[in-house]
Amino acid sequence: MKKVLFIAYNFxxxxxxxxxxxxxxxxxxxxxxxxxxxxxxxxxxxLFSDEYLVKDIPAxxxxxxxxxxxxxxxxxxxxxELFHRQHxxxxxxxxxxxxxxRNKTGLSKLISQxxxxxxxxxxxxxxxxxxxxxxxIEIIDKEEVNVIYSTSVPYTAHLIAYCLKKLRRIxxxxxxxxxxxxxxxxxxxxxxxxxxxxxxxxVEFSDYVLTTTPATRNDFAKRYATLPNSxxxxxxxxxxxxxxxxxxxxxxxxxxIVFSGILYDSRNPEPFFQAxxxxxxxxxxTAQDINIIFIGDLGQSNAYYLQKFRLESVVRxxxxxxxxxxxxxxxxxxxxxxxxxxxxxxxxxLSLPSKTFEYLGTxxxxxxxxxIPSMISEFMNLTGGGEIVSPEDVNGIKSTIYDMYAKYKxxxxxxxxxxxxxxxxxxxxxxxxxxxxxxxVHKKTTSDS
Numbered sequence: 001m002k003k004v005l006f007i008a009y010n011f012x013x014x015x016x017x018x019x020x021x022x023x024x025x026x027x028x029x030x031x032x033x034x035x036x037x038x039x040x041x042x043x044x045x046x047l048f049s050d051e052y053l054v055k056d057i058p059a060x061x062x063x064x065x066x067x068x069x070x071x072x073x074x075x076x077x078x079x080x081e082l083f084h085r086q087h088x089x090x091x092x093x094x095x096x097x098x099x100x101x102r103n104k105t106g107l108s109k110l111i112s113q114x115x116x117x118x119x120x121x122x123x124x125x126x127x128x129x130x131x132x133x134x135x136x137i138e139i140i141d142k143e144e145v146n147v148i149y150s151t152s153v154p155y156t157a158h159l160i161a162y163c164l165k166k167l168r169r170i171x172x173x174x175x176x177x178x179x180x181x182x183x184x185x186x187x188x189x190x191x192x193x194x195x196x197x198x199x200x201x202x203v204e205f206s207d208y209v210l211t212t213t214p215a216t217r218n219d220f221a222k223r224y225a226t227l228p229n230s231x232x233x234x235x236x237x238x239x240x241x242x243x244x245x246x247x248x249x250x251x252x253x254x255x256x257i258v259f260s261g262i263l264y265d266s267r268n269p270e271p272f273f274q275a276x277x278x279x280x281x282x283x284x285x286t287a288q289d290i291n292i293i294f295i296g297d298l299g300q301s302n303a304y305y306l307q308k309f310r311l312e313s314v315v316r317x318x319x320x321x322x323x324x325x326x327x328x329x330x331x332x333x334x335x336x337x338x339x340x341x342x343x344x345x346x347x348x349x350l351s352l353p354s355k356t357f358e359y360l361g362t363x364x365x366x367x368x369x370x371x372i373p374s375m376i377s378e379f380m381n382l383t384g385g386g387e388i389v390s391p392e393d394v395n396g397i398k399s400t401i402y403d404m405y406a407k408y409k410x411x412x413x414x415x416x417x418x419x420x421x422x423x424x425x426x427x428x429x430x431x432x433x434x435x436x437x438x439x440x441v442h443k444k445t446t447s448d449s
Contacts, residue, residue, distance in 0.1 A: 001035045003143050004437060005136065005164075007150040007157045009125055011040040012057065015050035017237065017354035018177055020323065022151060024240055027056040028430035034437060037143055038063040039136055039160075041128055050322045056240075062143075066135045069127035117187075122180075122195050123154040132160045133167075140168050147437045151175040155195075158202045165205065171440035173433075174206040175235070178351060179216055203227070207440045210235050210433075213352045215375045235433055237354035239361030240426040243324070249331035255408045256291040257367070257401075258333040260326050261355050263294075263302050267339045268391070270305050272369055275397040277309035284402050287314050293333075294318065295326055330362045334408050335401075340370040341391035352379055357424050360385050365404060365415050369397060384418035 006026065010018035026036040042065040120126060139145065148170050150161035158174050165172045179186075180199045186192065203209055203224050209232050211217040221232045263269060280287055292315045306312050318329075330336060336359045352375045359366050366386025370376040377388045387404070389396045407413040422428065 001030070001033055002146045002437070002441065003035045003037055004029070004147045004149050005139060005143075005145045005170075006036050006038045007132070007136070007148065007160050007164075008038060008040055009128070009154050009157055010151075011038060011063070012053040013051050015053065015320070015323065018151065018153065019050075019053060021177060021237055021354065023053050023056050024238070024426035025149075025430050025433060026061060027058070027240075028427045029434055030058060031427070032431050032434035034434050036061060037139060037145065039132060039139060040065050041068045041125070041132075042066060052322045052324045064135055064139060066128065066131040068125060068131075117191060121191060122159070122198055123156055125154040125156045126159075128156055129159055129163075133163045136160060136164045137167060140164065140170060145170055146441050148172040149175065149433075149437075151177060152180070153178055155180055155198070155202075158206075159198065162202055162205055171207045171444050172205070173208045173210060173436060173440070174202055175210040176216065176220075177212055177237075179219065182219060200224075207231075207443075208233055208436055210436075212237050212354075213375050213379075215378075216351070233436060235429050236424055237352070237357055238424040238426045238429045239357040239421075241361060243327055243358075244331065244361065247324075247327050247331060250328050252291060252332055252334070254289055254291050255285070255334045255405050256293065256332075257335045257337050258293045258295065258329050259337040259339065260295040260330065260358075261353060262297040263299055263339065268341050269302055269339055271341070271391045271394050271397055272337070272339060273305045273309045273311055273315075275394050275401060276314065277311060278394070279398055279402060280314075284398075285405055287311075290314060290405070292316070293329060295329060296320060327358075327362075330358065330364065333362075333364050334413060335404055336362065336364050336366045336386075338366060338368040338370065338376065338386075339391075340368075340374065340376055352376060356385075357421075360417065360421050360424065363415050363417070365413055367400060367404065382419065383421065384416045386415070 006022060008018075008022045010016055011022060012019060026038070029036050038061065040063065115124065136148075148161050148164055150157040150172070152158055152175070161172050161174065164170065181192070181196050187195065203220065204227065209217075209220055211220060211232070211234055213236070214234050217232045217234045221227075221229055259269075261267075276290070276292065279285060280290075292311070294315060294317045297320065298317045303317070306315055338353065338356065338359070340353070356376065356379065360383060366380070368376050368380050368386055368388045369391050370388065372388060372390050380386055380388050387400045389400050391397075404413055
């Protein structure tokens, strides 16, 4: 069996979409003749953890951890305390987003700005680099590794892989789960130029560049037009149908809308909450007829909208729960909600949240509040997985929700998926990744002979 060295910061027990992508590759690659070996970090502090993800990792998988010096440990512990204060149920007066921004402590803001601008380049895991390179060399020599696979974010993982390929001439696949220099709120100035230089080095020196959407892949290919177009490949995020086996779904006794994930600045729920509020005021349905569940990080600023639109009795916020528990809430939901409303020019429109595929895998109807056009709207049109409404069209959101509610009452609310979604199965995506590994190993063998 050939061996691939995974360089992955996000690894169990740390939770999140990036961790799940890595775990599912590690789960299925052995079925296609590849043994994953993992180089990650020694775990200490983590905002979110999910021990359940470990079950998908083969018992004989070798995992190596190296230290990371966290200069912002005190600062991050402060953030954790703040996070818990935000998510402990309590009657409080939520601040508007503007007030919330103004009231952040001056010291916290200064520390964050200094570290991010001058120390954390390209990101706050840069201190992982030297120890990881040293350990990576030991692993490659000991295990006779055939391929290196690195995944970002964080982008430091690619720098580690870059150094290892330089030192050991091992073929390398760089996986970009999200854009780098084209990401939302990417830095400018000297910091931006440094990151652009680092990105170019990674893209040019790697053997393949993977992205999770065609839009991001095309953006890379366009900006690096002197490189072979075939170097840039798409391996989507996906869903694992085995996650739905022997799961006892949550039972709902009313029309239920479920959102799972993190509400970043570009995922403002205000238009959705406004639509629900107006539908209740117009007596299209009552607050007792509808149940809205948010799983993940709602945030202090977004929680403000619950009070603004008087939806405290309608919306339940569960905070972070393990992935296996999330599935239970998704499987019987009347509607699964996606929110993405950056500016039309934002590079965020190139992205496709990983939960999109899990939503599709449940077979439940999806409501996507997203700019048109965007990667999300294009994908929804391709698969027929749900309804698409612009975040600027509150009346359209209202009309769509009420139409779905009416169909629910009539027992006619169903998913309209029109394509074979098995191509997005994690096992199939792992097979495609193994094919890329085989190609570059064959190229190296040919060139060495």
